[in-house]
Amino acid sequence: MKNKHFYSVQDWLPFKKILENGIIQTKDNSYIKIIKIFPINYNLKSELEKEAILNSYKIFLKTCNFNLQILIQSNKKDLSKHISKIEEINKNKQTEEVAQKYIKYIQEMNEEKKTNTKYFYIIIKEKLDIEKTENEKIVLQKLKENYYKLKETLSRCGNKVEEIQTKRETVNIIYCFLNYRKQNKLEN
Secondary structure, eight states: OOOOOOOOOOHOEEEEEEEEEEEEETTTSEEEEEEEOOOOOGGGGGHHHHHHHHHHHHHHHHOSSEEEEEEEEEEEEOOOHHHHHHHHHHHHHHHHOOOOHHHHHHHHHHHHTEEEEEEEEEEEEEEETTTOOOOOOEEEEEEEEOOOOOOHHHHHEEEEEEESSSSSHHHHHHHHHHHOOOOOOOOO
């Protein structure tokens, strides 16, 4: 019987390594940067504000002439600590009935999956062009420039934009993406 080769997750994933600054180097010599977006609540805006936001998004789409991907992670919120606090505070007989109704409401909302937390990311990619003898420093600079373009244009729309800057944050995002059924994220 021949020896079978069992592939590991590392063989399957396209990552070569994650740099200390949070940028991912892939096996095909591309570099990937993850950017976290804190969205606005569009529905709460006035008609004039909505029009301005849409115009800003048009500028965003015209300005960003590079590869990007949008990733949305949805995680079920753990409300057990919140419920425990309510139970702790409301040991008074007069407010106990109201507290129990509120706890029941929270649990029903949680069961109906209306208590999910959504995280929004934009992923940008630059490929190292070996034929042009580009070095890693140039590609990383291009990623940085593209990040600033994204930040500027999305900020005009009212979004807060945050750069993922550490290896730990990047690993956390990848872990949550690959293990979407798990409720707990890695400890920071």
